[in-house]
Amino acid sequence: MAEQPFPGTALLAQVLAADNTETPPLRTTRRGSQPPARGTEDGKPPPLLSRRNSILSRRSSFGMVPGSRRPSWMLHRRVSFTGLPIFQPILKTRLENTYRIGPDKGCKFDAERVRRVLEGTLACALGTAAYSPQGSAPLAQSLTELLQNQAKEVVPPRYKLVCHVVLGQQGQQSLMVASRGLWDPETDNFASATFSNASLFAVATVYGVYFE
Numbered sequence: 001m002a003e004q005p006f007p008g009t010a011l012l013a014q015v016l017a018a019d020n021t022e023t024p025p026l027r028t029t030r031r032g033s034q035p036p037a038r039g040t041e042d043g044k045p046p047p048l049l050s051r052r053n054s055i056l057s058r059r060s061s062f063g064m065v066p067g068s069r070r071p072s073w074m075l076h077r078r079v080s081f082t083g084l085p086i087f088q089p090i091l092k093t094r095l096e097n098t099y100r101i102g103p104d105k106g107c108k109f110d111a112e113r114v115r116r117v118l119e120g121t122l123a124c125a126l127g128t129a130a131y132s133p134q135g136s137a138p139l140a141q142s143l144t145e146l147l148q149n150q151a152k153e154v155v156p157p158r159y160k161l162v163c164h165v166v167l168g169q170q171g172q173q174s175l176m177v178a179s180r181g182l183w184d185p186e187t188d189n190f191a192s193a194t195f196s197n198a199s200l201f202a203v204a205t206v207y208g209v210y211f212e
Contacts, residue, residue, distance in 0.1 A: 100158075102212075109159060113154050115192065126143075136168075136200075144163045147206065164179070184210065188209045189207075190205060
């Protein structure tokens with residue numbers, strides 16, 4: 001007949017087996033204490049952010065471009081230490097000197113050709129126009145711009161043009177228009193033309209001054 005174990009022996013074996021097993025350490029936290037920082041290895045404290053990194057991280061949320069994940073200051077090539085973009089100055093185009101003190105041969109101001117242009121333009125613009133005290137000022141201004149643009153088409157390059165128009169009412173009166181200027185008679189010149197109808201008269205003068 002086989003011997004049966006004593007009940008107390010089996011209970012003692014269970015207690016010993018339970019003591020030999022490793023129990024996980026209990027984590028106790030105090031009220032008001034913070035949990036340990038994540039990412040620590042071998043008990044080393046987490047790296048602290050410098051003041052410069054904190055400023056840049058705080059400013060990176062500002063100046064975002066719509067539809068882009070990058071802030072506006074990252075789209076520029078150069079950025080200052082404050083995070084603001086440094087705009088490049090606009091450089092002016094510098095032209096080399098041509099060392100030309102006069103127009104080329106055959107490229108001078110042709111007064112006769114300009115006079116014919118002025119006469120044709122005045123006849124087309126003031127063919128049947130009537131004088132008006134209120135509309136004479138804007139009419140003279142528009143004639144000045146029109147005559148200057150027409151004269152530019154027949155004047156050689158490197159010439160500065162000055163256009164002057166006198167507009168008045170036709171009343172059988174006498175009128176004299178005179179002008180004076182300081183220029184080089186070898187290169188500079190002028191052209192003048194007149195027009196009159198039953199209501200008004202006009203005197204247009206274009207001065208051509210060579211620009212060195």
